[in-house]
Amino acid sequence: MKKKEKAKGESVNIQKGKAEFLMGIDKIEQLQTWLNEHHFMSGVAFVGRSNVGKSSLINSLFGKSTARVSKTPGRTRQINIFSFPVEDRETKTVKQYYLFDVPGYGHADVSKEMSRNWGDLLDMFFRMCSEKILLLNIQDARHPLQDSDTAFHDYIKAFDLETYLMFNKIDKLKTQSERSRLKNITPEIYKSFKWVKQIHFISAEKGDGLKEVEAALVTFLSRIPD
Numbered sequence: 001m002k003k004k005e006k007a008k009g010e011s012v013n014i015q016k017g018k019a020e021f022l023m024g025i026d027k028i029e030q031l032q033t034w035l036n037e038h039h040f041m042s043g044v045a046f047v048g049r050s051n052v053g054k055s056s057l058i059n060s061l062f063g064k065s066t067a068r069v070s071k072t073p074g075r076t077r078q079i080n081i082f083s084f085p086v087e088d089r090e091t092k093t094v095k096q097y098y099l100f101d102v103p104g105y106g107h108a109d110v111s112k113e114m115s116r117n118w119g120d121l122l123d124m125f126f127r128m129c130s131e132k133i134l135l136l137n138i139q140d141a142r143h144p145l146q147d148s149d150t151a152f153h154d155y156i157k158a159f160d161l162e163t164y165l166m167f168n169k170i171d172k173l174k175t176q177s178e179r180s181r182l183k184n185i186t187p188e189i190y191k192s193f194k195w196v197k198q199i200h201f202i203s204a205e206k207g208d209g210l211k212e213v214e215a216a217l218v219t220f221l222s223r224i225p226d
């Protein structure tokens with residue numbers, strides 16, 4: 001039985017290069033309307049500090065040039081919504097899900113007004129998105145648990161969303177001791193952040209750990225009842 005389940009899990013995958021950009025939303029009212037109209041949506045949201053590699057990870061998982069990768073931090077100023085297909089090669093079915101590229105938090109270089117708007121947007125988003133949304137929190141492997149990361153976790157714990165933590169840019173960890181220092185903090189994270197169900201060590205650029213992330217993502221999605 002176990003073997004059969006595993007085999008099925010392996011036959012499900014994201015269809016590469018088929019994610020479709022639907023819209024970028026930066027106004028609260030527009031977001032509320034969209035969320036109301038898509039009440040039964042399921043999918044995945046990518047959230048993290050500016051410049052940690054959210055858009056790069058999206059591109060690696062869903063196909064090149066799905067999201068725009070920035071040269072300057074804080075470029076993603078709106079919630080970008082995409083749809084993407086997941087195929088089950090065994091049953092030959094394809095299902096559509098939503099993907100949300102959420103503006104980075106903790107960017108110091110923005111005006112008060114803009115950062116208030118971000119806060120309001122995120123509030124609306126997290127209040128209205130359901131347990132059908134998986135939250136992927138991306139952090140920089142070289143700088144884990146920055147103040148804004150812990151502040152973000154403090155903030156989202158009330159929403160009770162299943163969350164997976166991605167430590168990205170592990171290709172930049174050059175020494176064994178840097179790597180083991182990062183691995184050593186994981187028990188503490190599971191203990192302090194109960195909503196974090198998985199931790200992955202990845203490189204969106206070099207590809208490390210991405211197969212496991214894709215498998216975890218499609219497993220989460222295939223568990224959601226229709």
Ligand SMILES: Nc1nc2c(ncn2[C@@H]2O[C@H](COP(=O)(O)OP(=O)(O)OP(=O)(O)O)[C@@H](O)[C@H]2O)c(=O)[nH]1
Pocket residue numbers: 048049050051052053054055056057068069070071072073074075076103104168169170171172202203204205206
């Ligand atoms: N070395 C390395 N660089 C990466 C990796 N992932 C992303 N980068 C680089 O980090 C920079 C920021 O990447 P983005 O994907 O735009 O980051 P983001 O989180 O979407 O940034 P904002 O949209 O501004 O919040 C780019 O220069 C990427 O090329 C990685 O795994 N390794």
Ligand SMILES: [Mg+2]
Pocket residue numbers: 054055056068069070075076101
């Ligand atoms: Mg981005």
